[in-house]
Amino acid sequence: MRLFAVLAFFALAGYTVYLDITVRDKLEGSRWAIPSHIYSRPLDIFPGMVITRPELVGELKQLGYRAVAHPDSPGTFAQSKYRVRIYLRGFTFWDGSSEPRIIDLRIEGNVVTALHDAHGNPSDSARLEPRLFGSISPGHHEDRALVRLEDVPQDLVHALLAVEDRAFYKHFGIDPRGLARAMWANLSAGGVVQGGSTLTQQLAKNFFLTQERTIQRKLTEMLMALLLELHYEKDEILEAYINEVYLGQSGNRAIHGFGLASLFYFARPLDELNLSELALLTALVKGASYYNPFRSPERAKTRRNLVLGNMVELGYVDSTAAAEARKAPLGVTRKGRYSSTEHPAYLDFVRLQLRRDYQEDGLRKAGLHIITALDPRIQGVVEKSVGQRLSAIEKQKNLPEGSLQSAVLVVRTDNGEVVALAGGRAPRFAGFNRALEAERPVGSLIKPLVFLAALERGYSLASMLDDGPLVVEQAGAPVWKPQNYDGTSHGSVRLIDALSYSYNIATARLGLEIGIDRVVRLLRRLGLNREVSGYPSFSLGAVNLTPLEMTQMYLAFASGGFLIPLRTTRSVLNQDMQPLARYPLSLEQVIEGEQMTVLNAGLQSVVAKGTARSLNTRFPPNLKLAGKTGTTNGYRDSWFAGYGGNYLAVVWVGRDDNKPTGLTGASGAMQIWGDIMKEVHIQPVDLPAPASIEYVQIDQYGQLATGCSGAQTLPFVPGTMPDRYASCASVKKRRDKSAKKQSWLEKLFDTNRK
């Protein structure tokens, strides 16, 4: 018997030592595997900025700013017809911190016409903090945003003490009176109805133990609580508790800690919550699912009011304040709240790019703050446009509901930042990401590459191409007879027309003349980083590429001939908001300015009068938009890639089962493209032509036609102008005069350019 007692003592002692090591290891080491948090771009505000008042207010609401009569604390704003007054929150950016401050904007139409500080002094610029929109979390799907006790509102601490552990600052980890009270209640009820656990015990349970209710687990929990109290101050325990406690569920991600719960339920940081809101969060500690304010608002309100009642009882708040808080609505919001399932497609790309520099494990656990280029407003526009337009097309074409899919990328033309991305029509669905992964035949979207290769070989927009029937014998493969979309041949056509109207035969023949290998090499030069096969049909887009790859290619056109790697991430800060890494802008000229100017004119012609001309009903011609439609065999894929001065967007529409959609590039993808571009304040294409470019009037037969009616002015690389004259042209003199006139205009244009 004595031996048994000795053995039991040693076993208990050993177990206690083991628990002690476990407890200290957890609290002194990295307590939690903190997920990396992903933010949108911050918004620079400055006089001259293009934004409407509703758009700015939309940004503020997404960030959880509250509309008030007089902004008097960070995270509030007021608006009138032309003015928006904002009390900005502070934020730590890669290049320094900004303190909370008031700004006053005047917005007329869609332009910020004045910016002042709180005292009415003019201000150069201000910055709206980025918005947390996602996280890369550990495998067990726990998500949290740490807060320090000193930043936690006193009302929250009081609320917690009032309902969870009144004797917290008095007991030693276990509260015998509370325990006795709970036991009595349980015995009376004939089951477990009351916990009686202290906050310390709850922390021990959450940290180390399962939810099962056994005597053994309870004893272990008590032992651990004693050990916690032995080693740590009360405030340290309380801070750990505030960051640990489970407070809700977002998809398959568990919301832990009050810091993240505040963003999840109210879309605002914890230090901005009022008494009623803090009481509600405290109410959730007892059962985040049972008291879920979205699903069971009445139940949540009752519990919240009970919290408030306890606070009054203990003198933490006066009855007037509590009565006011009881009257308040729950205040939870779905709009703008933090949700891990927001923009998962964009998150995929962030992750993909960061994986080059960070181990997946590091991303999941290191608590990094990742600032991306995501523009929440444009992302919202993309998601809405895709959903609405696909549904409308399905109805119009009698296609099964939900059968169409889409992928969209929107990027800045000057720096390659991806501002929005859709991987499918369900924006919250984190599945197959078509933007990054769907390798589809690209059809005519590839054609500009063939024409660019030709321009680099001395062709011009006025070069005449043969669009007559073509038969290509291929060793070991069937004879290839490319056909035009309308089933007819167009004889001899200008290169610009072959591009504008997307003539297949002329393009196929041109591809063969200049060499398919050359075209494939050009695609590599413009950013494709994998091998593709160069069959003769490559010129017509018989090659499977992803929307991402097409975007990289078209960015070279939209940027004026520069290869700019597509980027999602701007910078990475560590858990303490210290700069860790930056993803700088880089570029490389891959197309000479002269050829680029000529190709750009061709792509503008596609919109002005070619296959994308219906865009002219939606956009004014002075935008000089450029783009290209793409349709594949049997109408299986509908593509459009197009750009203005500031944004390029590439859109794909098709079906996952590869069945025909009945859509051309113009009737499918281009419609979504138009919906998006209408909402992004698109600017005119303004890629200055090199001084060497000559502008000459040309007729429809590719002849010099200065002074002829109906002649079209086209840009030419020196030495590529046609040498044939139209009969109506007044020969050389007028040609020279025309060239001179153009260069004078060009000069005038340039004097105003910085």
Added chain:
Amino acid sequence: MRIKILSGLGLALVTLVVLASCTTTASRPERQPISDQAAVVNWVDSARHFRDRKQFDQAAVILERALRIEPGNARLWHELARVHLDQGNFDQAIQFATKSNALTRDNELKTSNRRLVNAAQSRCTTTSLSSCRKVIQNQYGRP
């Protein structure tokens, strides 16, 4: 007599005004500010400050921010090229100067870009960055 005195005074006044305006014209104003945007002007000042202190990343961050507002401003691209040159990132220095050139017909700026490229090029030869030579040959011909 009075008329003569008045007209004499008037003439003197006109002469003074003309002289004053001549003086103003004579003291040539500084080169135009880099931007009409006060924010951009201030950011460029900060970027130069950081560049002088060899805090190149800070300088580049600010210039990239300015370029988001004014992507067509050739002088901003030139500033970025200078940061990369001083940082020893010669390849990108050349590329940004090339971008600056593509956006401007200002001969003074083109000359500055050319000088910058030459500087990068001469340092490239000793640090054997292969991409430098390729770009220089493509864009500017042989030095």
